[in-house]
Each structure stands twice: as C-alpha cells, then as structure tokens.
Amino acid sequence: MSELNHELGIIALESSMELGNAIDKYIQNNRNCNESFLIPLDEIRFSNGEGKVKISESVRGKDIYILCDVGNYSCTYKMFGIENHKGPDEHFQDIKRTVGAIRGKAARITVIMPLLYESRQHRRKGRESLDCALALQELERLGVDEIITFDVHDPNIQNAIPLLSFENIYPTYDIVKAIICNEKSLELDKEKLLVISPDTGAMDRAIYYSSTLGVDVGLFYKRRDHSTIINGKNPIVQHEYMGRDVIGKDVLIVDDMIASGESVLDIAKELKKIGAKNVYVAATFAFFTEGFEKFNKAYEDGLITRIYSTNLSYIPQELYNSEWFEGVDLSELSARIINRLNHGRSIAKYMDATRIIQNLLNK
Template sequence: MNNIENTLFNGELGIIALQSCKELGEKINYHIKEKRNEEKSYLIETEDIRFSNGEGKVKLGDSIRGKDVYILCDVGNYSIQYKMFGFMNHMGPDEHFQDIKRTISAIRGKASRITVIMPLLYASRQHRRKGRESLDCAMALQELERLGVHEIITFDAHDPNVQNAITLTSFENLYPTFDIVKSFITNEEELEINKDKLIVISPDTGAMDRAIYYSSVLGVDVGLFYKRRDHSTIVNGKNPIVEHEYMGRDVSGCDVLIVDDMIASGESVFDIAIELKKRNVKNVYVAATFAFFTEGIEKFQKFYNEGIIKRVYSTNLTYIPQHVREAEWFREVDMSFFISTILNKLNYDQSIASYLDATNVIKELLNKE
C-alpha cells in the first residue's frame, strides 16, 4: 500500500451485507482483501430476525464504533422468505428498505460514517408525479438523509434527477457500461463492431440517452423504437403499448444491441425483437442493468430456441435465479470488483471521478480487441 492508503481518513472499513445481498457482499469483501493484501474480513456479522406476526429486527454481531460503514441491500431480491402466521412470505422492496432503516437504528450513531449502497434504487420507477399519486423514491431518500446517512450509492437510476429530493447527502449514480461492454465483446467472438455490421437500438424515447452513449463509445449508429400507448386504459399501473414504431437507418444484415436500464416482463423486448427480425437483422442482443423476469423466463427460452433473441446481458446488481444464470441465452455481468474498487477509494477518501465516466476505458478495450 502507498502512504495515502495507510491513512484511514474515514475510519476502519466495515461492510454490512444484508440478507438480500450476502453473495455480492462476500465477493466485494474478497476483492477488497486482495487489494489490501489482508486476511481479515471486513464483513460485519448481522442477524435478520423475523417474528411470527411478521415484525422484524436487525441485530449486529460486531462493534461498529468509529467505523466507516457501508450497508449493502438488494431491494429487488424476492427470493428471501420468512414465515408469518404459518404462511411463507417473500420479502418485497418495502421490507428490504425497512431493513436498511433497522440497520441504521442498530448502529445507534456509533459509526464515523454511514453509506447506503442500493444497486437497485428503492422505488426508482416512482420518480415523478403525474397526478394524485405517491412519490416513494424521493420520500425514501429524504428519510435516509434524516437518519444521518452520509452517502447513497446506486446504479443506473431510472431518473437520476430524483437526487434533487435531498440536498445535504451525497448521491452517486454509477453505471455498469464498461463491464457490460467488456462481457459483450468478450463472449460474442463472431461480433464485428463497425457501422456496417452493428447498430444500437433504444427501446423507447426514455432510454435514448443511454443508447446514444453506447453507440458513441462503440462507434456505431443508433436507432429508436417509439412506443404508441393507449392512454385511455391502465393495465398493471401503466398504459398498455399499442405498437412499436421504428425510426433509424436500415438494419438488414446487421447485428443489433438493444440497451435499457431494466427488463421487467420482457414484452417490449419481445415486440422489438420480432419487428427487427422482420427487417432481416442478423442477431438480436439485449443489454440491461437489471433483469427482473417478472413473468418468468419461458418466453425468453422460446425466443432463443426460435432464433429471435441471441443473448441477454445483465448484471448481478439484483437477484437472478440460478437457473437463469445457467441458461445458454443469458450472460451475467459480475459487478463486485467494480464496487469493491469504489468502496476502497471512498474509505481512503480518494476521488472516484475517473470511475463515473467509462468512455476512455471502453475505447482502450476496443483498441485492444
């Protein structure tokens, strides 16, 4: 370690990986130990206790006095179960967020600094009002600020402008672009990255900035699918899509990469993939920061078998079932090394500015290829 790293500006590092984020937390801990060439674990033992009536509490097993504490929580991990009144319940985002607050309460002001890492930002799809409705994401951020959290770290927020809800707490919105691009070009050996062979597609107008960024760093063109919705009807909380209309250059004979922040049911991806195949594209790839598969993976498997979708790339920033990880059409992008680098830098009070823009490292990667 250099002289700067020998000085702990923010206190001894402590990582609290809640039950929803155990696997990712262990990987991050492993990478930090390697970076620092140390054997000791930085993970703080925690116990998530559930009572038979559904109430819960978080209990810390180690002292956190004076430590620089990082709380890791995956609010999208629906695999965590507990028994309530004899029934097995799956934890939802509200319960995971409550566990973050319970953890802060258990710390009782003894830590030198508290940082909350929610890779999937809680209630991020409720980022702005369009009438008489709640604004959960903003309320949650303000609640964490009032509880004394010094910094909130998330990835690819649905609308980064939600950070304007808090004024005294640092909010870092990071992106997995480099790791996704690296995995994409490493796994797809037959891929030709040039304007004649590859085009990046935005699935809607809201994802256009992301698509433009991907296309610019890859040096290819960009296209857009516009969603025409039926605004007279609401289904599952949103207006149903009537039709996808394409705007962009001819895609015949090209590989296409559809990029978005999240895949929920996947219906938009399916509709777009079908439309692209009608236009004689070669292969359809999909890249998303978060893959929920809210209606299962059967249709993804079907579209892969029929040659409509070639591959889906997504990160381990939120829960992905093991059978999905092992599917031929899916590639998981591991973000643990990146997060460990961020934590290591912040603990030593060093700048992470160079990690906020992946343009240069992506270009270096493409030049090596």
C-alpha cells in the same frame, strides 16, 4: 477521511450476501490481508411479521457500507406459519433497521442500493405517491451520509436530497467488456452493428453506447393507449422503428431493466421482421417478473441471440444456466468504489467509463 482514521466495515444484508462476500474478498486481496471486513448481522422476524436487526460487533468509529438488494425476491420469512417473500418495502425497512442498530456510533454511513428503492416511480402526475423521493429523504434524516446506486431509472430523483451525496454509477464498461469477450463473431463496425433504444426514455443511454462503440443508433417509439390503464400504466399498442436500415446487421438493445420482457421481445420480433441478423440485449437489471419461458421460446425461434445483465440484483441459478443469458459480475467494480471511498479518494473515474472503454476497444 484517511484509512488510519476510519476502519472499514461492510454490512451485507441477506439480500446482498453473495455480492457482499465477493466484494469482501476483492478488498482483502487489494489490501493483502486475510481479515474479513464484513460485520455480522442478524435479520430477525417474529411470527407475526414484525422484525428487527441486531449487529453482533462494535461499529464505533467505523466507515460503514450497507449493501442491500431491494429486488431480491428469494429472501423469505414465516408469518403466521405462511412463507412470505420479501418485497422492496421489507428490504428498505431492513436498511432503516440497520441504520437504527448502528445508533450513531459509526463515523460515516454509506448505503449502497444497486437497484434504487421505488425508482421506477420517479415522477408524479396528479394524485399519486412519490415513494423514492420520500425514502431518500428518510435516509438523510436517519443520518446516512451517502447513497450509491447503479443506472437509476431517472437520475433527477436525486433532486429530492440536494444536500446529500448521491452517486449514480453506470456499469457500461463491464457490460461492453462481457459482450466483446463472449461474442467473437460480433464486429464493431458502423455497417455491421446498430445500437437500439427501446423507447425515448432510454435514448441517452443508447447514444452513449453508440458513441463509445463508434456505431449508429436507432429508436423504437412506443405508441400507447392513453385511454386505458392496466397494472398502473398505459398499455403499448405498437412499437414503431426510427433509424437506419437494419438488414443484415447485428443490433444491440440497451436498457436499464427488463421486467416482464414483453417490450424487449416485441422489439426483437419487429427487428427480425425488418431484417436484423442477431439481436443482443444489455440491461443492468433483469427481473423476468413473468418467468423465463417466453425467453426460452424466443431464443429457440431465433428472435434473440443473447441477453446480458449484471449480478447487482438477484439472478436465480436457472437463469445462469440458460444458453441465452450471460451474467456480468459487478463485484470487482463495487469493491473498487468502496475501497477508494474508504481511503478518501475520488471515484470520478468510475463515473465516466468512456476512456477505459476506448482502451478496451483499441486492444
């Protein structure tokens, strides 16, 4: 694919409009042009809750990138006079509607879902659904050529679509850069910093962070009550720490997402009990499904120093205003990826950030 053959078109759904505008600006600057690459779109809802998508201009022969944040709970619509907030199901339906509205006229369709739809349910045990796999297969059947996501809960989910291009990007470099630039007192020294994995499932991520930063890694093991199920999962009975002594050290907890936050706050409390100095948290997605109050209290009590998370999924202004929260902007990285793909160039250098992280640390 060459730039001359396929004109770029970006369709930012309502859920990703802010990110889409920022990406558009970066690409305009990169190409020294003043013309927007965004394609106007109407997401229409009828009074009974049914919906449709209408594209306002031609997409024939274009290289189309559809942006959607399935985790954006701020998008609303009226149904029978009641205001409803869009959930992941409705956002995903709008992706399908958009592909349907394109009607096969585009040269190529790429769906960018930073938070992969239903990815938290990444494997099945017994009689339960596996919606993420079915959703990926549905996009493939609709004619989508490529799917791009960030820090997916379990990369093995791509095995559901073995013939479709599936790219999983990690925002490690941008998060590390934000931490280094903001935390002036943080020393990247083996004797002064530890990377912590909150559970066994996040261990690979923690090992990568610790390897690139040149520090050791520790692990918290979640002891669960497997005889009870609450909200679809076995409740955590206790967190047990395995690793080097943390007394007087700064610690960095790394994970893909923060949901209610109970787990990360329990771990922060345990780390403080055993002598940790400052507790930092880095997560690609921050949902805070039960609000910010408990985090405000944890910050006031000295349990956490700062939480870093990206703008790949919706972050309310109230969170940006919190002293303990620092947003990491991923619009430039997203723009670079779209720009290179549209030019038919490899994005391999964005798949492994080890070299550029080392360059950053050497500076």
